[in-house]
Amino acid sequence: MKQSIAFIFLIFSLSILTAQDDTRIYDIINAVSAERIEKDVTTLVNFGTRHTLSDTTSQTRGIGAARRWIKSEFENISSDCNDCLEVFYQKDLIKKGEGARIVKDVWVVNVVAIKRGTKYPNRFIIMSGDIDSRVSDPNNFTSDSPGANDNASGMAGTLEAARVLSQYSFESSIIFVGLSGEEQGLYGGRGLAAHAKQNNWDIVGIFNNDMIGNITGVDGVVSNRDFRIFSEPVPPTETEEERRARRFYGGEVDGISRQLARYVYKTTKTYMPEMNPMLIYRLDRFGRGGHHRPFNDAGFAGIRIMEAHENYTQQHQDIRLEDGIAYGDVLKHVNFGYAKKLTTVNAINLASIAWAPPAPTTVEIGGIVEPAAKLKWSKVDGAVGYKIYWRDTTSPTWDNHRYVGDINEYTLTGIVIDNFFFGVAAVGKDGHESPVVFPNKVFR
Ligand SMILES: [Zn+2]
Secondary structure (H helix, E strand, C coil), X not given: CHHHHHHHHHHHHXXXXXXXXXXXXXXXXXXXXXXXXXXXXXHHHCCCECCCCCCCCCCCCCHHHHHHHHHHHHHHHHHCCCCCEEEEEEEEEECCCCCCCCCCCXXXXXXXXXXXXXXXXXXXXXXXXXXXXXXXXXXCCCCCECCHHHHHHHHHHHHHHHHHHCCCCCCEEEEEEEECCHHHHCHHHHHHHHHHHHCCCEEEEXXXXXXXXXXXXXXXXXXXXXXXXXXXXXXXXXXXXHHHHHHHHCCCCCCHHHHHHHHHHHHHHHHCCCCEEEEECCCCCCCCCCCCHHHHHCCCCEEEEXXXXXXXXXXXXXXXXXXXXXXXXXXXXXXXXXXHHHHHHHHHHHHHHHHCCCCCCCEEEECCCCCEEEEEECCCCCCCEEEEEEEECCCCCCCEEEECCCCCEEEEECCCHHHEEEEEXXXXXXXXXXXXXXXXXXXC
């Protein structure tokens, strides 16, 4: 009897540090609705076209009507949570000729909804979808352009994640945003990233959702479990000094966006084991772009979350029948159950990060010509402890870890620095963790 009480106590004390015991995560998974996503994708498709240069005065057709509806939907969500969202337009005037796809002056208008954090109000994790759509000619702003999968799916997922997460309170702020101007040259993302810099927003990263509803690939593969997480290896803003240091200390595959990608991979594997996340070690698809890139350009972490099996006859196409193939990004090709799953992937990762303390700003590593790797890090307000992670140099994921409590240095005896990569994450009281920080200093 005594033994079993001791055993129960042991389990209880261990459980304090395990985020998997936070049942709110499972409540979030259960709350995401495929029906509501279907309803919202349908509404967006019914605006006829959402091309960035399309009509803005009609109440029923064009990007103006679409963004007003998205704003009113965020406001409805907000009124269901005691006005918990700050909803506003963030916009920039793009002048004719600024890019090949800007054939007239246009306001690129993003719709932003902020769920303000209780403890770190100026720290943000962002989920985005895109408002705009296109057909075969990128400058055709009048033809029907339903953009059901590209990217009403990502926009509807963002609205649904806002609905579900607005019912909770978080320590960090979450931004739900519909971006515009994606198809014309990533203008909306560029505008919001600049807005973030001007306002000194502390951005943890952005989850750019672009096409999260197709399960039938052009290659014949059908899967409602596979999805991709794209991340660039290192920030394009790194200095020459940082580039030189990488040659000697490593970090070629350990930039901030890559750590965010690994975070999403791990959270998904932990809570949604039926899913197959694929870490793709590149900025985006070969030669193609997406709205996380302008955030990366500004030095912020950002990843693209999307379906694994694309269908090119249903992207950027005039709606037509040709050689027996029905071209066009129409409603019937979207799998709402799958869009729900990828929305859920976003929601649990937004929640985990917004419930976790910030990551340590400084992580130092030492142990050259010694039989032990040594780590030191800056402590974080709100962390109850820290986890040291390490992995084989050839492994894509943080396979080994040690929880070390509320200290700021640790020696991994018997683990030689040369043979592994290392990192440190902060752990909060409910067990939620910050993204892993790769060492950014060396000590001897
Ligand atoms: Zn597109």
